[in-house]
Amino acid sequence: MREGGRSVLADLIFYLCFFMTGFVGTVDTIHEMVPHAYAMRFNKHMPDGLPIVLYLVVVVALIHMLPLSPWIKIALSVGAVIHLSTRAQDPRIYGLGLVAGWLISLPLSHVSALLSLGSLAVLALVALSNYHRMWVAQREWRVMLNLVGLSAGLWSIAALADQLDGGTALAAWALCLPVLYAAHWYDRVMIVRHHENQRLFYSSAHDELTGVRTLSLFRRDYRRYQTLLRSDPQKPLHLAMVDIDHFKMINDTYGHLVGNEVLISFAKDFETYLAQKDYYCGLYRIGGEEFSVYLYSLSATDAKRELETYTQRLKTLQVSKTYPDLRITLSMGMCQCLGISENLVNLIGRADENLYRAKHLGRDQIIAA
Known part of the structure; x- marks a missing residue:
């Protein structure tokens, strides 16, 4: 060449x-x-x-x-x-x-x-x-x-x-x-x-067992909601801390595999329920049987009504194929964010206080304050 x-x-x-x-x-x-x-x-x-x-x-x-x-x-x-x-x-x-x-x-x-x-x-x-x-x-x-x-x-x-x-x-x-x-x-x-x-x-952002968001994403998303609050302070943000009632008893009675089955069924159903809504919201697994929910742009009355509607739906949810008659109930504590100046630790603490009150008063209920 x-x-x-x-x-x-x-x-x-x-x-x-x-x-x-x-x-x-x-x-x-x-x-x-x-x-x-x-x-x-x-x-x-x-x-x-x-x-x-x-x-x-x-x-x-x-x-x-x-x-x-x-x-x-x-x-x-x-x-x-x-x-x-x-x-x-x-x-x-x-x-x-x-x-x-x-x-x-x-x-x-x-x-x-x-x-x-x-x-x-x-x-x-x-x-x-x-x-x-x-x-x-x-x-x-x-x-x-x-x-x-x-x-x-x-x-x-x-x-x-x-x-x-x-x-x-x-x-x-x-x-x-x-x-x-x-x-x-x-x-x-x-x-x-x-x-x-x-x-x-x-x-890193989703729980390996249930597939819902994790605690790390829960913290990150709070910063996103603070940005929304800063742009429109008139739209409230509510946080609900959620606990499956008597979950330890379920594990002790039916075994941990059934307990995992309950967690998966509940989490997927609750997330499906929230995904159909026309407002910003999200479900997070905080640890064990404890979950949290953000509800943005709803009044306190409407936010509580949405959660109560789900608790009624949950009464008919089959959470275990092995034990089809098994049903679960929830205790929830809800509170409204005080504004962009409130840190997440303080917000969680106030919601947790309401959650403990719900448990102390007999469980299967929502306490909002």
Whole structure:
């Protein structure tokens, strides 16, 4: 190969390595953040894959606007297209984005109508491959086959369109394959790490046994509610401390496995009840059979009524499959937060005093003050 050809290949691999590293990272960020921001802003979901498809169109357009050699433009465009060939789950949206992205590059290359149709045909196959996305992901050799086949088609069309040297084009394609495969693995590592971080965050914020929020999140959420109180002091915040009556007796009589079953059934049912409400609220496991509930923007009367409604619902809840006739009752102590100046320890102490009064007065009741 001539010295000029070696220089072309060296430049191509250098640009492609750093481009794919940044592209993979930004794709994962956009795929995660844009739909969330869109849902928060417009209160509806964005079609799956649309953010990264739009991003692909923008990236391809920018690539072909840069003062780069045709070799580098082809490598970067094909790299972007190939990496996204299995990302979007809706093949219609993805196919539209690929065709649009490729059409942006056509006016900048002197291509014939036949080559234009050929490029669109390759992209149609790429879009169709999304129907087999799970098939491709099941075996590593299928990933490689998908990468080799699609990149070969796109490289061939691009090389013919720009009348590039055939031998150098073949060498460039062969050298790009390991980079694209490495980008695929880099993406998988990032996804695994992201899922692991999500799992760790979830486990740190949710009780392992019942799945409800933990004491650490209970403390953090109090700061969030203080922010709401600061912005609108007229909306009250109530805290209820909740205790399952005679839980030690349940453990001693039926065993700890049944006790765990009771905790799980109760916690899931109470959280389901609260999740249906149109006001801010949350259930937390403080420890053992003790739970707490935040109720925001309700009056004292309404907050107590909501808790009383649940205690009535609880009378019919089957908390154990082993002992279907077993039922539980709750003692609760509730109080209203005195404002943003009240610390959490003081608020818990006042709610606990009401909880102890409820127990002392016979249990199965709510004391609010």
